Amino acid sequence: MIKGGIDTALRAGDAERSLIKYPALILLGAALQGFFRYCWRINIHGFSRRCEADLRDRVFSHLQKLPLSYFQYAKTGDLMSRLTNDIHAVRELMGFGSLAIVDAVVVIVFSLTLMITINPWLAFWSMLAMPLIPIVVRFFGRQIFRWSRDTQAQLSDMSAYVLENLSGIRVVQAYAQEQNQIRGFDAISSEYRRKSMWLTTLWGIFWPLMQVMAGLAATVVLWLGGRQVLQGTMTLGEYVAFTGYLGMLTWPLMAIGYTANQYQRGTAALSRIAEVLDTPISPRYRALPASNGSPPIRGAVEFRNLTFVYAGADAPALKNINLQIPAGTVCAIVGETGSGKSTLVNLLLRLYEPEDRTIFVDGVDIKQLPRRRLEDAIGYVSQDIFLFFGSVRDNILLGAExxxxxxxxxxxxxxxxxxxxxxxxxxxxxxxxxxxxxxSGGQKQRTALARAIIKKPPIVILDDAFSSVDAETEDEILRELKQFTQGRTTLLISHRLSTVRDADRIVYLRAGELIEQGTHTELIARRGAYYELYRRQNLAREVESMARAEGRP
Structure with missing residues (x-):
């Protein structure tokens, strides 16, 4: 239309009419172009947003089902970065990156077709620099991918550092570690800046090279096309139209560079997301046949020849444990720190996976029980209390369907x-x-205890649940719990023997082995490991009482 408008205007007889006709046609063409671009932009951007939401939901859902051993080595800040920054990079690739590719393909095909129609030889000479583009993109793409991945990994490290610092801000301030933390953050931030600057340098070289190639084509057209106009073998309108189409190719060339940027960042981010999604979920989430007709769980627990080794550990945490806990009884588990007490109950909860046919509930291997049925049957209070942001009521009702x-x-x-x-x-x-x-610490433990009580489960696990409350409050809790736990199987882990002395059975663990079991009276009479621990705690209480009587702190 520009070609026709100029050539017609140069002919004196059609000049006035062409000044009305061709601008109107150009305006109509621009309006149609804008409408169709709007339509495909809406569709592509909408598609990328839906993909982003689906991918984020899938990654989060997958994280919920990964085994606890995975989180022992993964940094929370790194996982957060993958859920936010990396997924955002993938969305940019699928959204604006895809849009740029579609736009570039349409414009390149349209422009080249018309350029060849106007002057095939001039189109051929103007495209001679184009084969250099894939070479430049391939060379810089490799470097940009590597540095994009390193930069994103460094950002993850920085996020993890900030999260850990803010979570432990009380300890940081109590131990006057503010400056050390600031120096540590500055080191990580400086490394992130260094990698980002080098990535920026690569892009600073890449983009001008793409523009130079576009400039080479424009130079060829100006020289050869200008000569043809002067010689009369090409009209001025054809020359202006040709240069216009060549100018329209500038954006596709830039889009190739932009898409290369998005592709490298997006693929680097996608590879980090794939690392999470490729991690196998915990076996406890594998589907089992429904058990709608099964009788309610009574709470009989049995450990049979149970041995367990943590991943990467040299020695087993538990060795050949054999223990039967009848339904409705209270079994206390005591022992030195690191003897395997918490490991034992974690295996019962399937937070870690035991071997087949080593743990039974009501005579059924827990690995054959549907996960939901086992979870509903157990109320658990851990020694490491975690409460979520929200009200006290929300935290008590957590999981109490x-x-x-x-x-x-x-x-x-x-x-x-x-x-x-x-x-x-x-x-x-x-x-x-x-x-x-x-x-306070004691209020947190009591909130977690109420969270377990409200479920009314047939099995209750109290893993050092009273360590942060005073002895008087503990006695009051135990009095109330005694009525609540009647008819419920209770596993009571505690370092205070005063807490467990009324249990139906007391089990003593040492270095992962069950070395003693019986009632409080039986174990005292046996004068073994339990007796020695009881004697030391009694002596410590007597010394503390004497100190208080003398007015000493």
């Missing part, structure tokens, strides 16, 4: 949490902050 909301008061009363709740202005609706920052 079979617990009525109106039983929150009762669960809090049994856990001796009500006196603390009454001091809060909003009661159970009090927001406790991230990780329960507004609660």
């Amino acid at each position: 079979n617990g009525e909301t109106d039983r929150v008061d009762e669960a809090a009363r049994i856990a001796q949490l009500l006196p603390a709740i009454e001091l809060f202005g909003a009661g159970f609706d009090t927001v406790i902050g991230e990780r329960g920052m507004r609660l």
Whole structure:
């Protein structure tokens, strides 16, 4: 249209009419181009956004099902970076990167076709620099991919450092480590800046090279096309149209560079996401046949020839454990730190995977029990309490799908949490902050205990659940729990023998081996490891009592 408009205008008889006709046609063409570009941009961007949401949901869902051993080595900040920055890079590749490719292909095909129609030989000479483009893209693409991946990994390290620092800000300030933390962050940030600057340098070289190639084509057209116009073998309109189409090729050339950028970043990010998705999920999430007709779990627990070794460990954490816990009884597990007490209950919960036919509930191998049925049957209070941001009520009701909301008061009363709740202005609706920052250690443990109680499970596991409460509060909790645990199988782990002395059975672990079991009276009479521990704790209490009587701290 530009060609026709100029050539027609140069002919005196058609000049006035062409000044109306061709601008109108050009305006119509631009409007149509804008409409179709709008349509495909909406579709491509919408597609990329849906893919981003689906991929993020899939990665998060996969993380929820990975074994605990994976999180022992993975950094939380790194995983957060993969869920945010890396998925964003993939979305950019699928969105604007795909759009740029579609746009470039359409414009290149359209422009080249018309250029060849106008002047095939001039089109041939103007395209001589084009074969250099794949060579440049291939050479720089390799370097950009490597440095993009390194930069994203460094960003993950920086995110992990910040997350760990803020999570432990109390310890940082209590030990006056602010400057050390600042220096550590500065070192990581400087390395990130160095890698980012080198990546920027690569792009700073790459983009001008692409523009130089476009400039070479324009130079060829100016020289050869200008000569043809002067010789009369090419009209001015054809020359202007040809240079216009050549100018339209500038964006596709730039789009190739931009898409190369997005491709390298997107593929680097996608490879990091694939590392997460390729990690096998925990066997506890494998589907098992439904058990709708199965009788309710009574709570009989048996450990049969159980041996367990953590991944990468030299020695087993548990060695040939044989133990039967009848339904409705209280079994206490005691022993030195690191003797395998928590490992034993973690295996019962299938937080780690035991060998086949080593742990049974009501005579059924727990690996043959549907995961949901096993989880609903166990109320668990760990020694490492974790509370989520939200209200006290939300944290107590966590996971209690079979617990009525109106039983929150009762669960809090049994856990001796009500006196603390009454001091809060909003009661159970009090927001406790991230990780329960507004609660004391004892209040956190009692909240976690109420969370287990409200489920009304047939099996209750208390893993050192009273370590942060004073002896008087512990006695009150135990009195309330005694009634609650009647008819429920209870596994009670504690370092305080005063907590476990009334248990139906006491098991003593040392270095992963079960060396003693029996009632408190039986073990004292045996004068073994349990007796020695009992004697040391009694002596420590007597010394503490004498110190208080003398007024010493």
